[in-house]
Amino acid sequence: MKYLEAKEKYIQAWGMLGSSWGVNRTMSQIHALLLVSPQPLSTEDIMEELKISRGNSNMNIRALMDWGLIEKVLVPGERKEYFKSNKDIMNLGIQVARERKRRELDPIIKILSEVHGAEGTGAEAAEFRKVTKDLLQFATQAESVLDLFIKSKQNWFMKILGKLR
Amino acid sequence: MKYLEAKEKYIQAWGMLGSSWGVNRTMSQIHALLLVSPQPLSTEDIMEELKISRGNSNMNIRALMDWGLIEKVLVPGERKEYFKSNKDIMNLGIQVARERKRRELDPIIKILSEVHGAEGTGAEAAEFRKVTKDLLQFATQAESVLDLFIKSKQNWFMKILGKLR
DNA sequence: ATTTTCTTTCAGAAATATTTGAAAGTTTAA
DNA sequence: TTAAACTTTCAAATATTTCTGAAAGAAAAT
Structure with a gap:
């Protein structure tokens, strides 16, 4: 299976899993995305990759931080906030x-x-x-x-x- | 706390718990009700106690049977089907x-x-x-x-x- | 002080999930 | 066979959850 296809499939599956765990789909998907991303991603990166709105992104990123699953990262020389997941x-x-x-x-x-x-x-x-x-x-x-x-x-x-x- | 108040509170709480587990509220409540009922209950008993419709009752009773959490009981001399929960x-x-x-x-x-x-x-x-x-x-x-x-x-x-x- | 860049909020829209109730289906009894 | 008692189904109504997008809010740069 090609990497991009596999990634797509994995993110969808993680989203489904989230639903049945009482976590909303987008939240799980953002988490899945950050888990496999080598670099931290910005809100815009996430919006683009998952095709979701700014509000939705922002809301679920906050929820993930509340759960302690992801954290803010400051990239030197950048205004934007980036986010990364704990990979352990x-x-x-x-x-x-x-x-x-x-x-x-x-x-x-x-x-x-x-x-x-x-x-x-x-x-x-x-x-x-x-x-x-x-x-x-x-x-x-x-x-x-x-x-x-x-x-x-x-x-x-x-x-x-x-x-x- | 009086028994009836306690029972009410317990059934509501079990319903909430169900939601956050991805199980629907009514299903959890029926289960909670049967768990603490000394006798098996009929669909009508359940409808009345939880104030829900016949269809809703029927659907969620079936779901509980699919999960293996409750079972049909035949009461001698009765046409109706009764249901009881495994109490272990x-x-x-x-x-x-x-x-x-x-x-x-x-x-x-x-x-x-x-x-x-x-x-x-x-x-x-x-x-x-x-x-x-x-x-x-x-x-x-x-x-x-x-x-x-x-x-x-x-x-x-x-x-x-x-x-x- | 003003503009630019980025973040947050939130009312309304859209999507999902649940519930109702009436009709159709089944089983039992007379 | 017919009727009564009971169960199941499902389309439509309701309720709940999620998502969008535009506007307001903050922070940094000019």
């Missing part, structure tokens, strides 16, 4: 895990903690307390694993795979 | 992991395998090959961990937590 993939995984934990797992743990002691006498209330307790326990375990992953500096997957066989 | 939370986690792996991780691994050997000579093509190779490697490791989780019958989290400290 393990680091990318950790960053994504950190953000998703914060945005999704933490809130649900908070809710479950609040509701799992609900007052009530019937079978309904009893079942509710049981299930929400189980959910809370599971969520808390997942949190521990994620924390471990997030804190790990070295290749965590390898460790697990080694120890668990 | 670890099992729920495994089922979700299985589906998401199939729908999200597997396709991206396929694409990365196809593109990471792209032909091309410049620095761009070289960088492309390097990054997509790293991504593929990461995705493959993640796949191994998920497979391990999916196959595990017992409490996998505990095992890891025990072995890794």
